[in-house]
Amino acid sequence: MQNFVRLALFLVLGSIGQLEAADWSPLLTPRDQIFPSLILATANLPDTRTRGTLLVGDANGLIGVRILAAYDHQKVRVSISMPGWLRESHIDAELPKAGKRYAVFPTLAWDFDRLRALRQPVPETLMFSVRENGSEAQERSVRVRLRSINDVPYFIASNKSPTDLSWMFAAYVDEDHPRVNRIITEALAQRVVERFDGYQKRDPTSVLKQVFAVWYVLQNRGIRYSSITRTGNSNDGILAQHVRFLDESWENNQANCVDGSVLMASVLRKIDLNPSLVLVPGHMLLAFELAPGGERAYLETTRLDSLAPDKKGKLDEDASFRSFTAATKRGYATYQAAAGSFGDVTKPEYQIIDIGAARALGVVPIGAR
Numbered sequence: 001m002q003n004f005v006r007l008a009l010f011l012v013l014g015s016i017g018q019l020e021a022a023d024w025s026p027l028l029t030p031r032d033q034i035f036p037s038l039i040l041a042t043a044n045l046p047d048t049r050t051r052g053t054l055l056v057g058d059a060n061g062l063i064g065v066r067i068l069a070a071y072d073h074q075k076v077r078v079s080i081s082m083p084g085w086l087r088e089s090h091i092d093a094e095l096p097k098a099g100k101r102y103a104v105f106p107t108l109a110w111d112f113d114r115l116r117a118l119r120q121p122v123p124e125t126l127m128f129s130v131r132e133n134g135s136e137a138q139e140r141s142v143r144v145r146l147r148s149i150n151d152v153p154y155f156i157a158s159n160k161s162p163t164d165l166s167w168m169f170a171a172y173v174d175e176d177h178p179r180v181n182r183i184i185t186e187a188l189a190q191r192v193v194e195r196f197d198g199y200q201k202r203d204p205t206s207v208l209k210q211v212f213a214v215w216y217v218l219q220n221r222g223i224r225y226s227s228i229t230r231t232g233n234s235n236d237g238i239l240a241q242h243v244r245f246l247d248e249s250w251e252n253n254q255a256n257c258v259d260g261s262v263l264m265a266s267v268l269r270k271i272d273l274n275p276s277l278v279l280v281p282g283h284m285l286l287a288f289e290l291a292p293g294g295e296r297a298y299l300e301t302t303r304l305d306s307l308a309p310d311k312k313g314k315l316d317e318d319a320s321f322r323s324f325t326a327a328t329k330r331g332y333a334t335y336q337a338a339a340g341s342f343g344d345v346t347k348p349e350y351q352i353i354d355i356g357a358a359r360a361l362g363v364v365p366i367g368a369r
Contacts, residue, residue: 023067024065024066024068024130024138025065025140026128026140026142027065027066027103028142029063030062030163030238031156031237031238032142032144033145034124035147035152035153035240036118036146037149037151037152037171037366038062038153038165039062039115040115040149040171040366041171041364042060042062043112044362045059045361045362046361046362047059047060054102055102055103055105056091056093056102056105057093057104057107058106058107058108061105065078065104067104068099068100068101069096069097069098069101072096072098073094073096074132075094076092076130076131077090077092077093077129077130077137078090078104079129079130079131079137080108080126080127080128080129081127082124082127083125084114085114086108089106089109090106091106091107116367119148119150121146121147121148121151122145123144123146124143125142125143126142126144127139127141147240148242150243150244150245151240151241152168152172152240153165153168153238154169156237156238157237157238158237162348164351167358167361168363169241169243169279169284169353170358171364171366172243172258172262173262173265173269174245174365175266175365177246177365179246179247180246180267183214183217183218183267184196184214184267184271186220187213187216187217188213190213190216190217192209192213192317193209196210196213196271197272198272199272199291207291208297210271210273211297211324212324214268215264215320216315216320218263218304219307220315221253223250223254224253224254224304224305225254225256225302239349241258244256244262246259246266255301257283257285257302260302260304261286262277263301264301265277265286265355268288269356274288274292274355275287276288276296276353277351277352277353278298278335279350279352280334280341280350281350285301285335286298286299286331297328298331298332298334299324299328300328300334303323303327303330304327306323306326307319307320338350
């Protein structure tokens with residue numbers, strides 16, 4: 001996750017040598033698709049470009065043009081639009097050195113609310129325009145596939161510059177969502193704990209009890225495991241996962257391994273605990289620190305449906321705690337089996353995504369409406 005803020009450099013400069021014969025060509029990453037989730041998650045990332053970079057404009061841009069500079073200090077205006085989704089956006093750029101190929105990215109004026117609301121992929125047309133020193137504009141259009149807001153790309157395969165996007169899952173953890181406060185209120189009403197005080201007691205048992213209180217509420221809700229993960233992605237070079245927002249999981253009483261982990265991580269962040277998402281091939285589980293910066297416990301959230309309320313809507317607390325304990329044991333076993341693969345750059349599907357670290361680096365909740 002440490003290099004995620006160089007997203008545009010990885011996706012763009014790794015393939016910039018493939019410029020078409022013309023002086024400029026449209027540029028759309030990743031792989032000529034538009035992921036609203038990626039646009040929203042990177043909207044507030046910091047500019048980390050280095051001096052002398054061949055990237056001009058928005059350092060975390062995903063849509064722009066590649067331009068071959070014809071002479072030193074060449075000035076161009078690049079404009080991009082997509083009616084209904086993206087108001088015409090432009091940048092007046094200077095290309096410092098002749099013969100160099102530059103990636104130029106305007107800051108794009110998206111309709112963010114419409115992106116958040118998109119639940120099915122649709123075809124759209126992007127319009128590109130490049131004008132040099134006031135001359136007549138050259139225009140091109142590109143047919144693109146606009147993906148669902150629930151489609152999360154987490155790895156881009158490439159022989160030259162594979163890109164880890166697993167930090168994208170942190171954008172679906174939403175500690176500020178109104179539903180989180182309601183879950184906390186319901187947990188306190190169950191009197192499993194008197195208060196949520198994070199790490200103040202400096203007692204791992206207290207931390208486990210607070211996490212169990214959240215578990216108990218979700219089991220009382222009757223959330224069932226659902227294996228819905230597939231996206232409509234036909235490009236094998238992009239690994240993507242369908243992820244529900246936490247209100248979708250709550251209202252539909254369904255969650256896959258990612259959904260359940262994201263939902264619980266959102267609540268744990270709100271009560272000042274430090275959660276992480278643990279990604280292994282085809283699966284995800286939740287981790288949380290038992291003390292700040294200390295040992296983690298692991299939780300298999302798919303076991304939420306191992307126990308359901310009775311016909312009167314009641315759930316035995318002792319039975320729920322036994323299921324919680326079993327889920328922590330199973331989670332730890334899953335982590336242990338994969339422990340040697342975390343940090344191995346050749347194994348991108350093994351990741352520990354620290355939500356606090358992602359927040360510190362600029363990944364904020366997408367905030368679906």
